[in-house]
Amino acid sequence: MNTQVISTRWWSTASFGTPAEASPAELSILGAHLELCKASHRPLFALQCLAQTMHGFVVTRFVTTLVLLVLLIGIVSLVL
Numbered sequence: 001m002n003t004q005v006i007s008t009r010w011w012s013t014a015s016f017g018t019p020a021e022a023s024p025a026e027l028s029i030l031g032a033h034l035e036l037c038k039a040s041h042r043p044l045f046a047l048q049c050l051a052q053t054m055h056g057f058v059v060t061r062f063v064t065t066l067v068l069l070v071l072l073i074g075i076v077s078l079v080l
Helices: 024-040 042-060 062-079
Strands: none
16 A cells, blocks of 8 residues: 655745845844844853863863862861
């Protein structure tokens, strides 16, 4: 028993058969939006950059960082 399903659905886009391109007005609005987003998230972006820098430092010097951390904990436990 072979049944064939024929789909009559036609897909259409907003470009109406022409290549989809962004207009200069759309690009301008997008640029303004991105600037607004960047300005509102600037403190978090700086914190993220700092965290990535620290992560890069610790990862490349993992054993040294671990030894220094153990020494610091040992010194603090002796003092207190």
